[in-house]
Amino acid sequence: MSDSTEIGRAWVYGDNIDTDQLAPIDSYKNMEPEEGCKLCLQPLDPDFAGAVQEGDIFVAGNNMGIGSSREQAPLHLKLLGIRAVLAKSFARIFYRNTLNFGLPALVCADVERINRGDELRVDALKGLVENLSTGETLKCEPLPGHLMAMIADGGLMAHLKNKLKREA
Amino acid sequence: MAMTTHSMTLSEKIIARAAGLDSVAPGDIVTCAVDLAMMHDSSGPRRAGKLLDELGAPIWDKDKLVVITDHYTNDPDPTCVNIQTITHAWVAAKKLPHFLPEQGICHVVLPENGFLKPGMFCVGGDSHSPTGGAFGAFMVGIGATEMVGVLATGEIWVRVPETLRLDVTGRLSAGVAAKDVILKLCGDIGIMGANYMVVEYGGDAVKAMTMDERMTLTNMAAELGAKTGIVAPDDTTAQWLAATAADGVDIKTWQGDADARVAKTITIDGAALAPQVAAPSNPENAADVGEYAGTAVGQAYIGACTGAKIEDLRMAAAIVKGRTRAAGTRFMVAPASNRIRDAAIADGTMKILEDAGATILATGCGGCIGQGPARLDDNMTGISSTNRNFVGRAGPNSSKLYLGSPYSVAAAAIAGEITDPRDFL
Numbered sequence: 085m086s087d088s089t090e091i092g093r094a095w096v097y098g099d100n101i102d103t104d105q106l107a108p109i110d111s112y113k114n115m116e117p118e119e120g121c122k123l124c125l126q127p128l129d130p131d132f133a134g135a136v137q138e139g140d141i142f143v144a145g146n147n148m149g150i151g152s153s154r155e156q157a158p159l160h161l162k163l164l165g166i167r168a169v170l171a172k173s174f175a176r177i178f179y180r181n182t183l184n185f186g187l188p189a190l191v192c193a194d195v196e197r198i199n200r201g202d203e204l205r206v207d208a209l210k211g212l213v214e215n216l217s218t219g220e221t222l223k224c225e226p227l228p229g230h231l232m233a234m235i236a237d238g239g240l241m242a243h244l245k246n247k248l249k250r251e252a
Numbered sequence: 253m254a255m256t257t258h259s260m261t262l263s264e265k266i267i268a269r270a271a272g273l274d275s276v277a278p279g280d281i282v283t284c285a286v287d288l289a290m291m292h293d294s295s296g297p298r299r300a301g302k303l304l305d306e307l308g309a310p311i312w313d314k315d316k317l318v319v320i321t322d323h324y325t326n327d328p329d330p331t332c333v334n335i336q337t338i339t340h341a342w343v344a345a346k347k348l349p350h351f352l353p354e355q356g357i358c359h360v361v362l363p364e365n366g367f368l369k370p371g372m373f374c375v376g377g378d379s380h381s382p383t384g385g386a387f388g389a390f391m392v393g394i395g396a397t398e399m400v401g402v403l404a405t406g407e408i409w410v411r412v413p414e415t416l417r418l419d420v421t422g423r424l425s426a427g428v429a430a431k432d433v434i435l436k437l438c439g440d441i442g443i444m445g446a447n448y449m450v451v452e453y454g455g456d457a458v459k460a461m462t463m464d465e466r467m468t469l470t471n472m473a474a475e476l477g478a479k480t481g482i483v484a485p486d487d488t489t490a491q492w493l494a495a496t497a498a499d500g501v502d503i504k505t506w507q508g509d510a511d512a513r514v515a516k517t518i519t520i521d522g523a524a525l526a527p528q529v530a531a532p533s534n535p536e537n538a539a540d541v542g543e544y545a546g547t548a549v550g551q552a553y554i555g556a557c558t559g560a561k562i563e564d565l566r567m568a569a570a571i572v573k574g575r576t577r578a579a580g581t582r583f584m585v586a587p588a589s590n591r592i593r594d595a596a597i598a599d600g601t602m603k604i605l606e607d608a609g610a611t612i613l614a615t616g617c618g619g620c621i622g623q624g625p626a627r628l629d630d631n632m633t634g635i636s637s638t639n640r641n642f643v644g645r646a647g648p649n650s651s652k653l654y655l656g657s658p659y660s661v662a663a664a665a666i667a668g669e670i671t672d673p674r675d676f677l
């Protein structure tokens with residue numbers, strides 16, 4: 085995340101978006117997440133995977149990502165082009181998995197002020213969401229301080245690579 | 253400033269020890285040394301293993317890694333076969349000493365083989381890793397990339413969780429099981445009712461429970477959003493572990509302080525608890541079985557890490573003994589491990605289930621994730637002793653799944669509809 089600002093359209097969903105919806109069994113089993121992601125959210129919104137565009141923002145209510153530890157759940161969102169996930173609250177494994185992919189997961193109390201299709205500018209590092217469609221600015225909780233170095237590196241894999249290089 | 257060690261819960265003591273600190277408190281972010289990492293065929297070699305190889309890092313301590321296959325075993329589907337091939341090849345290439353292929357579901361096979369004991373700090377590449385807490389270990393579920401960090405460094409960061417204490421008082425009545433306790437809690441506090449917390453289970457009813465039953469409680473801490481669940485070890489724990497390869501089991505050290513602070517205590521009156529059933533498609537839709545009585549089911553499935561341990565099979569057998577499944581209802585049983593299957597054959601449990609018309613399936617995750625013969629059909633309504641009933645989990649999106657105890661699932665197999673299992677005892 086060299087540039088922490090993303091602009092994209094909002095895809096807005098409700099509470100308890102679970103990993104069986106984000107990564108249904110046939111997609112989760114698939115060896116190629118690039119293929120599997122086409123089934124992302126199929127039980128809830130069959131149009132999502134086909135219509136989502138590079139740079140879009142995923143917005144959910146409470147308990148985003150509840151369920152399995154399968155990291156295909158946030159990986160599918162990332163592969164489909166989602167550049168930030170905003171939610172009222174996150175399920176814990178999904179939250180860690182998302183940040184580990186370098187995909188910002190932001191806790192935002194005011195997600196209901198965002199409508200489907202709104203254009204958002206998300207500054208993950210500052211924790212600010214500008215709703216360009218309504219003119220409102222929403223504040224998110226700051227990302228966990230102890231993860232900033234990892235997030236700045238672009239995710240856990242990149243962070244580990246840097247760490248190993250330093251130690252070599 | 254001299255730090256004095258304050259009273260701690262069992263979980264806090266384990267985390268402090270793993271972090272090399274005298275004490276920790278809820279909210280602290282600490283880095284823990286991992287005593288044991290477990291991964292399975294889905295998130296393990298094919299994902300975490302591949303990423304580790306990309307990183308080019310060696311495994312920090314091969315003796316602390318256990319690989320188990322369970323998600324895609326015993327399935328002729330080419331992708332499943334391929335995943336098994338990849339898993340075996342990676343384990344062989346790394347010369348891993350602890351590989352348990354096709355023995356059953358990871359959360360059950362791990363303790364069966366003596367890998368868990370009180371006081372350990374463990375991670376598992378699966379969301380139901382809290383199951384390990386039944387043995388007085390602190391065990392959390394993590395994703396595959398997070399596992400790469402553990403494999404490369406032997407460490408992981410943790411936020412010390414607040415504790416939700418569940419006290420189950422009295423004694424559960426006949427036909428009521430640990431599954432009913434945990435479904436009741438899901439119903440009462442909801443699927444995010446213990447977000448980021450550790451659920452510590454206690455009270456007379458929990459003390460009286462077998463290890464199999466305690467595992468059901470900790471397993472479904474995941475369905476409360478909890479980081480993990482834990483039960484303080486006691487003689488029951490020690491006796492169970494004595495039959496495994498675990499050595500140096502210490503139940504005295506690994507106890508919480510009596511005056512340790514907990515964020516919240518919930519009490520369930522065990523004696524008054526009725527069997528619970530969770531309606532589609534969320535475990536929090538739990539209510540007394542009577543609420544859903546009369547719902548016709550096309551399949552009754554005894555399976556998963558939650559609901560197919562030996563005690564679970566015996567519960568089902570107690571209900572179906574001398575009876576036959578309803579004509580229109582498939583009755584499927586997938587024992588959680590080979591060892592359990594063999595025990596059920598040896599003690600006659602399996603015969604009772606088969607005589608009642610049950611189809612015995614291979615051990616493994618199977619129907620829990622909509623794999624294999626127990627996958628629900630289109631528009632089918634089922635009831636399972638598993639832990640999750642989200643849309644599309646156990647079958648097509650049009651299928652519907654209820655969750656219940658092995659007693660309730662077995663009763664539904666006989667009646668062809670959801671019914672109070674206590675009438676069958």
Ligand code: SF4
Nearest residue numbers: 380556557617620621
């Ligand atoms: S049986 Fe189900 S819940 Fe248990 S590990 Fe397998 S897939 Fe997960």
